[in-house]
Each structure stands twice: as structure tokens, then as C-alpha cells.
Amino acid sequence: MNSIHSCFKAQIGGVVLPGDVFRFNGSSVEEDSNIKAEKMVCGPGLRRNGDEILACKSGILRHKQPSMYWIDCQQKRYVPVKGESVIGIVTAKSGDIFKVDVGGSEQASLSYLAFEGATKRNRPNVQVGDLVYAQFIIANKDMEPELVCIDSCGRANGMGVFGAEGFLFKVSLGLARRLLSPQSEIVKDLEKIFPFEMVVGLNGRVWVKAKSIQQTLIVANLLESCENMTAQQRQALFKRVAEGAL
Amino acid sequence: MQFMQRGLDADVRKQLEEEEKRIINDEHWYLDMPELKAKESFIVEERSYVPCEDLVYGRMSFKGFNPEVEKLMVLMNAPNEEEDEETEEKDKTRMDTDITDEEMAIRYGSLVESMKRRFAKKRERTSQRNEDDNVNHNIGETQPKKVFLKPQD
Numbered sequence: 001m002n003s004i005h006s007c008f009k010a011q012i013g014g015v016v017l018p019g020d021v022f023r024f025n026g027s028s029v030e031e032d033s034n035i036k037a038e039k040m041v042c043g044p045g046l047r048r049n050g051d052e053i054l055a056c057k058s059g060i061l062r063h064k065q066p067s068m069y070w071i072d073c074q075q076k077r078y079v080p081v082k083g084e085s086v087i088g089i090v091t092a093k094s095g096d097i098f099k100v101d102v103g104g105s106e107q108a109s110l111s112y113l114a115f116e117g118a119t120k121r122n123r124p125n126v127q128v129g130d131l132v133y134a135q136f137i138i139a140n141k142d143m144e145p146e147l148v149c150i151d152s153c154g155r156a157n158g159m160g161v162f163g164a165e166g167f168l169f170k171v172s173l174g175l176a177r178r179l180l181s182p183q184s185e186i187v188k189d190l191e192k193i194f195p196f197e198m199v200v201g202l203n204g205r206v207w208v209k210a211k212s213i214q215q216t217l218i219v220a221n222l223l224e225s226c227e228n229m230t231a232q233q234r235q236a237l238f239k240r241v242a243e244g245a246l
Numbered sequence: 247m248q249f250m251q252r253g254l255d256a257d258v259r260k261q262l263e264e265e266e267k268r269i270i271n272d273e274h275w276y277l278d279m280p281e282l283k284a285k286e287s288f289i290v291e292e293r294s295y296v297p298c299e300d301l302v303y304g305r306m307s308f309k310g311f312n313p314e315v316e317k318l319m320v321l322m323n324a325p326n327e328e329e330d331e332e333t334e335e336k337d338k339t340r341m342d343t344d345i346t347d348e349e350m351a352i353r354y355g356s357l358v359e360s361m362k363r364r365f366a367k368k369r370e371r372t373s374q375r376n377e378d379d380n381v382n383h384n385i386g387e388t389q390p391k392k393v394f395l396k397p398q399d
Binding site: 039043064070083162177190194195201210 | 290297300302303323
């Protein structure tokens, strides 16, 4: 147990590549088993294979107390994960389900009953081409992913059809996560410029809306340019925009 | 007589039961495998970044652009926003508004009057009107309150 922690600790913050193995010998496990064995969580990018842990993505190894390890990587392809909230585009209506494009390998299905206040009699008003903010209730590699627009209590909580106006664009999954991280620097810098609204899906889709089309486009371009910029560069750019717009 | 017999003896009955049990056991199938030892795993796999990086709610609105979403943001990010309350209050003060404070004051000023008139009785209404007229003249002419006079015998 301790051995695997020490095995990870050496590499925290360092680059790992697919195929890297974190191994620990069984004897130490036997020793520790009489002490209370604490659970170890291996997050995205790490995979358990018997008694060893393999890296299956290239990126930076991250650690969170008490015992959570994952790989922070840059990728553009989204793989659905149960419980994650994404922005989808309705592509087809067929009988009692909608087909929704979420950017994964397969389109997700969304039942017409999975909306707040929907009944068999009272269908939600969803058209092909609408944007939905929804969360995965089924997502595994063998089955078609399924979305819902309600939580376990049947409330929408902001999910469902949105985005009558505004602008949708794609960013990398890493940037989407940076926007969603608590106390995100990008968001803090951006909200100083002018009032706007934003929806960020973990599938890398971002939707923004500001008071005018011009302002919407400014926000969208700023967000896109954040992909490859240092904090200083970003702050300088935002300052210039704020001065120019005012 | 046959029906008066005590039935079978105890040991004969036992023998029959055993035989029956053996037949059943022979017919049962079982897997010829070593006993599986369930090993408790202390490694949990997690496929989502949400618990790892403590990602926040995906809908956001700033400076009062969409008040509904701002309410939701507070609700959904509630557990980890205790220390942010001060900054939030500051945000509310600088929320931009369509209606200025003066407009609001004028509107409420007239609203108070019309509501007062609505809930007043007919008799009070006339007196109110008089009061309004008198405001500018400052004449302290107060009507005596009308009371029921008891008829004298």
C-alpha cells in the first residue's frame, strides 16, 4: 500500500505515457492488510490490471489528498462518462426518443420522458437542431449512451433545452475542464469585461451569449484563444479588449 | 388388520430417507474447481474528471446577465462556496440594472398612493382628497371624527 503511494509520489507532476506501469509487490499488501486498508482511487487515464496500475493516456500525473491519482491530458475526442454533464445537439426525433450528438463515438439517446414535468400526454417541445444541456445516466463502452435532463429528484436544475440565441463552439477537453475548475482564472478575468452567460459541457462544447452579437463573438474568440496562452499573455489581451470595448 | 399397524419402524424409515438423500446427491451437478478466494481490492477506478478536479456546475452567468442561472449557480455550487459569500454580495451591488433608482422611487411613490386609495373606505376617500389639496396650503383644518350619536330620550 505504502509502496504504491511512494511509487506514484515520485512521478506526481511529471509526464507519464501510455503503458507506464505502477507496480507494487504483494508482500507489502499482506503486511498492511491487518491494518485498515484505505481505498485508493485511480481516476481517468489510469487503469487497474490485476495488482498493478497502468497508464493509458499521456499527460501529467496529478494527485489529490488523500489518495486520488489521475492523468491530466489534452485531448479533443470525448468519451462519455456516467454522471458528466454535456452539451448535445438534437439530430433526430424517432418515436419516444431523441438522438443527440454529444461528440462521442456514438449518438446518445434521450427519452422524451426525461425532461422536467414531461408526461406521456405532455411532451417536451424539442426540435431537431436544438441544444440540450444534459447528463449521462448510462455510459459504458458496450452500450449506447443515454442522457437525461432531470436529476434524481425529477428537477431540471438548469438542464434541458437552452440557447435560443448565442454561439456554440468547440474547445479541447482540457480547456473545458479549466473553465469548469473552481476559482478558474480564465473565468475570473473574463467576467470583468462585460456581463455574459456561458454553458460549458465536459465534452468540450461551449456556448456563450452576451448583450450583442459583437460582444458574444468577442467572448467566444477570447475563450478560444485561451487554449495556448500563459496567464500574463491572457491578462494583457483581456485588458486590451476591456479598454477597446469601453 | 392392516390399518391398525403402527406404520414403519423408526430405523427402517431412517434408512429409506438416507437412500433417498443419496440418490438426490448423486444427481446434483457441481463444478470441479478450487474454491474461489475473493480478494478485496483497495483500488477503485473512477472514469470521470468531476470528482478528481472538483469541477463546478456547467452553466454560468456573470453580472446579472441571466439571474435564473445565477441562482442555480449558487444552489449547485453551494457546498464549496462558503468563503465566497462576501464577493458574491459585492457582485450583487454592481449588478447592472435596466431601471434606475430614481425611476424606482417615482414608481413606488405613486404606487403607495393608489394602493392607499384602493383600500380606503368611501368616506375616507373624500377626506384623503381633501388632505391632498391641503398639502400645499398647509391649512390645519381637521374634520372632527364622525361618531354615532346616541339618541336622547
